[in-house]
Amino acid sequence: MPDEIAPAIHRLATDYPHVCGLPLWLYVIDAGSEVVLLDSGIASTPESSTAPELAALGMGLSDLTLVVNSHAHPDHMGGNAVLQKHSRARFAAPALEAGWLEDNERLLTELWGSDPDAMELSEDERSELLGMLDDRVRIDVLLRDGDRLPGDRPLQVITTSGHSPGHIAVLDEPSRTLFTFDDVQGRGRPFLDSAVWLAPLYTDVIRYTNGLRRLLELDFDALVPSHGDPVDATAGRALIEASLAWVNDVDTLTAELLRTQGSLTVRDLAGAIGTDLGPYGGINLQTVRMARAHLEHLARRGAAEPRWHSRD
Ligand SMILES: [Zn+2]
Numbered sequence: 001m002p003d004e005i006a007p008a009i010h011r012l013a014t015d016y017p018h019v020c021g022l023p024l025w026l027y028v029i030d031a032g033s034e035v036v037l038l039d040s041g042i043a044s045t046p047e048s049s050t051a052p053e054l055a056a057l058g059m060g061l062s063d064l065t066l067v068v069n070s071h072a073h074p075d076h077m078g079g080n081a082v083l084q085k086h087s088r089a090r091f092a093a094p095a096l097e098a099g100w101l102e103d104n105e106r107l108l109t110e111l112w113g114s115d116p117d118a119m120e121l122s123e124d125e126r127s128e129l130l131g132m133l134d135d136r137v138r139i140d141v142l143l144r145d146g147d148r149l150p151g152d153r154p155l156q157v158i159t160t161s162g163h164s165p166g167h168i169a170v171l172d173e174p175s176r177t178l179f180t181f182d183d184v185q186g187r188g189r190p191f192l193d194s195a196v197w198l199a200p201l202y203t204d205v206i207r208y209t210n211g212l213r214r215l216l217e218l219d220f221d222a223l224v225p226s227h228g229d230p231v232d233a234t235a236g237r238a239l240i241e242a243s244l245a246w247v248n249d250v251d252t253l254t255a256e257l258l259r260t261q262g263s264l265t266v267r268d269l270a271g272a273i274g275t276d277l278g279p280y281g282g283i284n285l286q287t288v289r290m291a292r293a294h295l296e297h298l299a300r301r302g303a304a305e306p307r308w309h310s311r312d
Pocket of ligand 1: 075
């Protein structure tokens with residue numbers, strides 16, 4: 001039976017732990033005139049998990065009227081096409097990420113393919129990702145900072161950016177429940193059956209830290225992430241502070257390596273972040289995107305110089 005984490009808000013289990021080795025929770029909210037689902041999981045999630053979870057609450061996929069995608073990553077929007085098949089729900093998502101939400105090729109190129117010297121997807125990885133993403137659906141409601149979600153319940157949209165360029169948080173004002181999805185990452189999190197941790201992921205240092213500071217300013221009683229359990233305000237604030245401290249650690253490592261080595265590639269730095277700062281498995285999407293973000297951050301401050309050189 002799904003937990004009721006706040007009045008008329010239930011959290012729904014998913015198949016993600018079995019598929020990708022990480023917890024992932026979705027949330028269904030009774031918002032009066034709307035039945036809202038926060039995130040849609042991967043392509044397999046609606047039929048394997050969301051339908052039975054809703055059935056335990058006396059509902060079905062066809063009862064959903066609004067699906068909100070917090071950001072354009074496969075585990076948060078891959079279920080959209082299947083939900084569209086089973087319901088008349090409208091889809092709402094950050095305006096800043098409409099391009100990624102509606103175009104898989106663009107997402108793969110701009111997110112996974114940003115630094116081909118550091119990382120390139122194999123054909124198998126590509127098809128695995130496309131399998132989790134499924135077909136894209138058109139986003140009906142483009143969300144901007146300060147918007148309220150449709151419905152009779154005051155659910156406020158806060159643009160945090162950071163983990164993903166347009167990432168949003170949602171605050172349920174009556175219960176002061178703050179859904180942060182993937183934006184408050186601390187120092188990453190362990191995979192369920194492995195010694196390796198998933199590193200934090202962000203694409204812009206300033207936007208990530210500004211978003212975290214905005215969350216610190218909000219009045220909330222519970223902080224609810226997608227890949228973990230809800231925590232109270234004290235633990236939530238500590239997790240936000242730990243996320244900020246992590247950014248500082250990567251910034252220090254970046255400046256130090258650049259000073260001692262003279263020059264640095266995204267690949268060099270990703271490898272260092274992924275081994276020196278913890279058991280993050282070296283070079284992967286998370287460490288590559290952080291490496292690029294921190295090098296760009298130094299360049300914008302005038303403390304480093306980006307260069308291209310010919311291989312011919
Ligand atoms: Zn996620």
